[in-house]
Amino acid sequence: MNFFSKTFFHARVHLPYIILLILGVAIIYWPVYKFNFLIGWDDQWLVTNRYTENGCKWDNLYEIWTAYYRGQYAPLNQMYYTTLYMVFGYSPPYFHIAAVLVHLCNVILIYFFLNTVTVRVTDKPVEKIRQISFLTAFLFAILPVNIESVAWVSASKVPIYALLYLASLLWYSKYAATRKSPYYYLTLIAFILSFAAKEQAISLPVCLFLIDYAYRRSFRDRKVWLEKLPFFILALLFGIITIYSQELEFREHSFYPLYQRIPLAFYTLSEYFTKCLIPVNISYLYPFPFQMGEHTAWWLWIYVVIVPLIIYFLYDQIKIRWVLFGLLFFVIHILLVMNFFSIARFSVTADRYAYLSSIGLCYIVSYIIINHLYQPKLQKPLLAACLLYIGLLLGYSCIHITTWANAFTLKSKLRETIEQRNDFNELKIGNDERK
Amino acid sequence: MMKGNKLKMYSGLILLALIMLMNLYRALTFYNLKGAKLSTFFLSQTAIKSSR
Numbered sequence: 001m002n003f004f005s006k007t008f009f010h011a012r013v014h015l016p017y018i019i020l021l022i023l024g025v026a027i028i029y030w031p032v033y034k035f036n037f038l039i040g041w042d043d044q045w046l047v048t049n050r051y052t053e054n055g056c057k058w059d060n061l062y063e064i065w066t067a068y069y070r071g072q073y074a075p076l077n078q079m080y081y082t083t084l085y086m087v088f089g090y091s092p093p094y095f096h097i098a099a100v101l102v103h104l105c106n107v108i109l110i111y112f113f114l115n116t117v118t119v120r121v122t123d124k125p126v127e128k129i130r131q132i133s134f135l136t137a138f139l140f141a142i143l144p145v146n147i148e149s150v151a152w153v154s155a156s157k158v159p160i161y162a163l164l165y166l167a168s169l170l171w172y173s174k175y176a177a178t179r180k181s182p183y184y185y186l187t188l189i190a191f192i193l194s195f196a197a198k199e200q201a202i203s204l205p206v207c208l209f210l211i212d213y214a215y216r217r218s219f220r221d222r223k224v225w226l227e228k229l230p231f232f233i234l235a236l237l238f239g240i241i242t243i244y245s246q247e248l249e250f251r252e253h254s255f256y257p258l259y260q261r262i263p264l265a266f267y268t269l270s271e272y273f274t275k276c277l278i279p280v281n282i283s284y285l286y287p288f289p290f291q292m293g294e295h296t297a298w299w300l301w302i303y304v305v306i307v308p309l310i311i312y313f314l315y316d317q318i319k320i321r322w323v324l325f326g327l328l329f330f331v332i333h334i335l336l337v338m339n340f341f342s343i344a345r346f347s348v349t350a351d352r353y354a355y356l357s358s359i360g361l362c363y364i365v366s367y368i369i370i371n372h373l374y375q376p377k378l379q380k381p382l383l384a385a386c387l388l389y390i391g392l393l394l395g396y397s398c399i400h401i402t403t404w405a406n407a408f409t410l411k412s413k414l415r416e417t418i419e420q421r422n423d424f425n426e427l428k429i430g431n432d433e434r435k
Numbered sequence: 436m437m438k439g440n441k442l443k444m445y446s447g448l449i450l451l452a453l454i455m456l457m458n459l460y461r462a463l464t465f466y467n468l469k470g471a472k473l474s475t476f477f478l479s480q481t482a483i484k485s486s487r
Contacts, residue, residue, distance in 0.1 A: 040483060274458035281462045287477055299457075306454050313447030316440060346477055408483055415481040417465045427478050 017134040018108060024141040025104045028397045031405075032096035032151055040407040041284070042154040045070065048090060052081045073245040076196035077157040095153045102159040103141075103150045109166040110359055111137040116173045120214045121321040128370055135366035140359055142390070144279040144397045148351040151404035152284075158352045161198035164190045165356065172208055176215040188230060195234075199242040200353075205231035206332050214325055256292060256339070263300035264289075264348070265340040266307045271349050272334050276358045277365065279396060283414055288348045322367055330360030 037043040051069070054060035064082070065075045080098075088094035114133035122129070140146065149158040168190035175183035187208075194201035205228055209219075217224050256264060267289065275282065289297045311318065318324055337353040369386050372378045403413045418424060 270454050271458055274455045275462075278455065278459060280459055281465055283465075285477065285480060302457070303454065306450050310447050310450045310454070313443050313450065317444060317447075346480065411481045411483050418478060418481060421465065427475060 013130070014111075017111060017130065020134070021107050021111060021137055021141055022104065024138050025100065025107060027394065028142055028147070028401060029100040029103070029150060031401060032100055033093040035096050035151065035404060036092050036406040037090070037095070037153060038404075038407045038410060041152070041410060043152075046072075046154040047081055047095070051078050052085045055082060055086050068245040071246050073199065073241055074157050074197055076193060077160055077198070080156060080160060092153070095156075096151070099150050099153065099156050099159060102156070102163055103146070106159055106162050106166060107137045107141040109163065109170060110140055113166055113170045113173065114363065116170065116177070117211065117214050117325070118322070120216065121325050122367075124371075128374075132363070132366050132370045135370060136359065136362045139362040139366060139390075139393070142393050142397050143276065143358055143362070144282055144393065144400050145275055145351040145354050145358060147397060147401050147404065148284060149355045151401055152352075155352045157198040158200075158355045161194045161201050162356050164194035164197060165201055165204060168194060168204060169207065169211060173211050173215070176211055176217060184227065188234075191231060192234065195238045199238065199245075200333075200336060200356075202235045202238045202242070203332055203336060205235050207329070210325065210328050210332065213328075214321075260290075260296050261340050263296055263304050265338040266303035267300050268338045268349055269331075269334065270303055270307060272354050272357065273330070273361065275349070275351070276330075276354055276361045279393075281417070282351060282400060283417070284351075284410060285347045285414060286349050288346070323364060326360045326364035326367070328360070329363065330357045333357035333360070 037047060039048075049069075051060060051064050060082075064078045069078070081095075084095055084098055111133050114136055115130060118124075118129045118132055119126070124132070149155045168187045171183045171186040171190060174180070175187060191201065191204050194204065208228060208231060209224075212219070212224055219225075255261070271286075289300060318327060333356040334354065337350070339348065369382065372382055373386075403409055418427070421427070
């Protein structure tokens with residue numbers, strides 16, 4: 001097959017899936033062109049700032065890439081705002097549409113990345129692998145927890161870092177398959193750029209080992225470790241940059257003591273797991289189960305006992321290659337925000353932190369569905385259940401996205417929820433006194 | 436699959452369902468459980484003009 005016929009063949013095979021993915025994103029995100037900036041929820045300093053307005057002057061670019069800004073080091077994300085401002089000015093629709101396009105690119109990248117990797121973790125026929133990859137990307141596209149990352153302009157760091165992160169993983173998987181060095185260098189460049197968008201990218205070197213696992217590379221091979229060395233050195237450097245950038249935050253906020261961080265970490269892990277698969281009452285803020293200095297809530301210890309028990313009981317299932325791949329993909333990308341290492345801020349979890357890790361869970365769900373869909377007995381009920389699940393996710397996302405229209409819609413929604421709590425009056429008095 | 440292995444698997448799945456139900460219940464009541472007090476700072480963040 002020559003180059004052109006090969007390209008045509010690939011386009012013909014993938015095109016229907018790509019069109020469906022575009023449709024999925026469009027159904028959820030079409031209202032964003034009407035959305036405003038969230039003045040009062042970070043957009044007023046993260047998006048509309050002097051770096052954005054000073055354009056591509058040398059001294060501005062120099063400052064963007066070399067200075068910390070309010071505890072943040074995300075020069076690539078700032079460049080994204082600066083470029084959009086230079087072309088469109090402070091026009092909210094363009095900022096929102098750009099974020100949706102980045103999200104769409106991520107969805108398509110996931111489809112191609114999983115197409116490449118799944119061949120290595122299963123012996124399923126190619127057509128089934130395409131369906132698994134498609135369903136994973138589709139679920140990721142419409143997941144309610146991912147709305148915060150796309151519909152909130154200040155969270156654009158997340159889809160941008162994910163785009164470069166996924167590109168890096170795709171190139172690394174090509175490197176693992178072919179051992180061609182250009183793919184290795186592309187992986188490295190994408191990793192650096194991904195960190196320039198968001199610090200969470202430092203988990204990439206660990207994820208490269210996961211790709212090695214999928215490609216059945218031997219961990220006894222010295223080369224497998226040596227080729228990760230530049231990535232780990234960079235990750236260390238990036239870690240130092242992050243600590244310095246958040247120095248003030250570290251000084252102002254404190255950590256929960258270790259004995260409280262352990263149950264909090266188990267609780268947070270299970271919260272992200274549940275929120276990704278069955279999203280209910282999702283919000284831009286989630287309260288900590290107990291405040292700093294208070295006793296650990298007794299029910300938190302249930303998580304410390306049950307989570308390891310689940311791993312023990314399901315060990316035989318977990319060690320199946322594709323299950324382990326999906327689960328580790330989820331855990332690796334959630335590890336840094338499980339409240340074990342991170343400082344105690346006022347929200348125990350944040351939907352945007354689950355953006356990349358949700359891929360792992362979508363992958364497991366998609367694999368189970370496609371795997372059983374071809375069994376005659378299960379076909380009809382499973383198809384009905386699957387369509388119902390997708391319909392519910394779509395419906396919830398379509399409703400939830402309107403919350404992000406402006407600061408009023410966002411904050412009123414949470415206020416209404418809090419007003420229904422038993423302790424609202426007590427809280428209100430405390431809040432008034434604080435003022 | 437051996438009977439013991441199946442029992443182990445179902446026990447794991449039941450525990451997983453239990454923990455997810457716990458999380459869903461907490462989410463439905465918006466974390467309004469005994470011992471889960473909100474901080475006043477949390478409430479202040481819901482004011483329209485407040486900012487971080």
